[in-house]
Amino acid sequence: MARLDVPATIRRKRDGHELEADEIRAFFTAYLDGDVAEEQMSAFLMAGVIRGFTPDEAAAMTEVAVASGEVVDLSGLAGPTVDKHSTGGVGDTTTLVVAPILAACGLQVAKLSGRGLGHTGGTLDKLEAIPGFRVSLSPDEVTAQVTDIGLAVAAATADVVPLDKRLYALRDVTATVQSAALIAASVMSKKLAGGASTVLLDVKVGDGAFMTDLDDATELARQCVAIGQAHGRATGALITDMSQPLSHAIGNAVEVAHAVDVLTGERPGRFRDLCLELATAALVLTGRDPDDAAAATADALDSQAAADRFRAMVSAQGGDADIVDDPRAVLPDAPVVGTWQAPDGVLVDVDTRGLGALAGGLGAGRQRKEDDVDPTVGLEFWLEIGDDTTAIEPSVTIHASTGEDLDWARGRLEDLVTVGEGAVPPPLVHDRLLGEDPA
Numbered sequence: 001m002a003r004l005d006v007p008a009t010i011r012r013k014r015d016g017h018e019l020e021a022d023e024i025r026a027f028f029t030a031y032l033d034g035d036v037a038e039e040q041m042s043a044f045l046m047a048g049v050i051r052g053f054t055p056d057e058a059a060a061m062t063e064v065a066v067a068s069g070e071v072v073d074l075s076g077l078a079g080p081t082v083d084k085h086s087t088g089g090v091g092d093t094t095t096l097v098v099a100p101i102l103a104a105c106g107l108q109v110a111k112l113s114g115r116g117l118g119h120t121g122g123t124l125d126k127l128e129a130i131p132g133f134r135v136s137l138s139p140d141e142v143t144a145q146v147t148d149i150g151l152a153v154a155a156a157t158a159d160v161v162p163l164d165k166r167l168y169a170l171r172d173v174t175a176t177v178q179s180a181a182l183i184a185a186s187v188m189s190k191k192l193a194g195g196a197s198t199v200l201l202d203v204k205v206g207d208g209a210f211m212t213d214l215d216d217a218t219e220l221a222r223q224c225v226a227i228g229q230a231h232g233r234a235t236g237a238l239i240t241d242m243s244q245p246l247s248h249a250i251g252n253a254v255e256v257a258h259a260v261d262v263l264t265g266e267r268p269g270r271f272r273d274l275c276l277e278l279a280t281a282a283l284v285l286t287g288r289d290p291d292d293a294a295a296a297t298a299d300a301l302d303s304q305a306a307a308d309r310f311r312a313m314v315s316a317q318g319g320d321a322d323i324v325d326d327p328r329a330v331l332p333d334a335p336v337v338g339t340w341q342a343p344d345g346v347l348v349d350v351d352t353r354g355l356g357a358l359a360g361g362l363g364a365g366r367q368r369k370e371d372d373v374d375p376t377v378g379l380e381f382w383l384e385i386g387d388d389t390t391a392i393e394p395s396v397t398i399h400a401s402t403g404e405d406l407d408w409a410r411g412r413l414e415d416l417v418t419v420g421e422g423a424v425p426p427p428l429v430h431d432r433l434l435g436e437d438p439a
């Protein structure tokens with residue numbers, strides 16, 4: 001391999017050239033070895049975000065990222081192994097429902113999850129709201145638990161895709177998250193290293209997502225699917241709406257409570273519908289007939305088989321399994337709970353990113369990487385686009401740690417909600433990429 005000229009490589013990207021796979025490999029490997037400085041990588045990433053990275057460049061980045069750490073070996077597990085990944089949203093707790101449904105349908109679910117990022121929530125932070133729940137499992141513990149009960153949701157250890165951990169932290173503070181190729185490489189390196197044979201992506205689009213435009217989200221979905229398929233994984237994607245919160249809950253304990261409500265059949269609506277769509281799509285990727293898959297996932301919820309799997313997972317990971325019978329008795333409460341009512345009219349728009357940031361500002365998310373989250377705080381946003389606000393009271397329930405925070409949240413909500421006339425509710429699923437060819 002030719003000697004790497006770091007400034008020249010940055011210059012070529014700055015001037016809009018596509019780099020050869022070898023050049024990409026050399027550049028990212030040199031970064032791992034300490035031969036590309038953080039400021040050089042920042043400049044390179046920004047050049048690529050502005051000029052664009054190609055799908056081939058994304059594929060080469062993914063390879064270096066996977067090879068940077070451990071790859072979990074799930075080959076000893078019987079039956080198809082499955083992982084799902086959301087690109088991040090607000091009120092987006094689907095893993096807590098979809099993983100148990102899939103386990104109840106006979107799949108082996110080994111899911112490595114992350115923490116909240118920016119205005120978006122993270123599955124690990126939510127699960128840790130359950131008293132006693134342990135998210136740090138070794139790869140051996142993950143495989144033993146999946147063998148035993150069909151599912152485990154755990155933190156990726158520091159040894160899995162360390163390149164992504166470094167790059168993600170850098171991208172977060174250099175405004176270089178929004179690139180289909182960079183997100184595809186980040187997501188798919190973790191999915192490939194996670195070892196599952198089937199991978200379903202939930203690519204979010206809307207102002208509460210990293211991709212706000214449908215064309216960009218479609219490009220991201222195609223790149224993820226192409227990378228997964230090139231590595232022999234049955235990979236598909238749904239492109240789903242994030243122009244309003246997915247569930248009515250935004251926070252940690254509140255989101256867990258709503259997910260348990262769906263598992264126990266007490267909360268119909270968009271969130272439940274999307275969980276069923278995602279679980280059905282994952283089953284289809286394993287070769288099941290679509291009608292048969294839809295019937296199996298609905299039955300897993302209706303029969304309580306999925307709720308039983310969730311109970312078994314909570315118990316196996318040290319949490320209080322009574323959560324399934326009475327989530328609000330088990331989960332910690334916020335010190336102050338209050339309400340807010342929207343002006344009279346039809347909800348025509350909601351600043352979803354702003355709602356995520358508001359929940360974060362109450363303490364449900366982090367301002368800095370090293371902060372702890374407060375499991376008790378958050379919002380229950382009871383409205384959906386198209387609802388008559390006079391028919392739903394309250395519009396929002398606020399869970400806060402102080403009266404001052406409660407007043408602050410009420411003030412912010414006035415700016416985040418637009419009431420008027422004649423709203424068109426957005427579709428739940430914009431597109432499905434479940435066929436052979438992502439192009």
Ligand code: URA
Nearest residue numbers: 087088182183186187
């Ligand atoms: N989620 C990821 O895992 N990586 C990204 O780059 C964006 C969202």
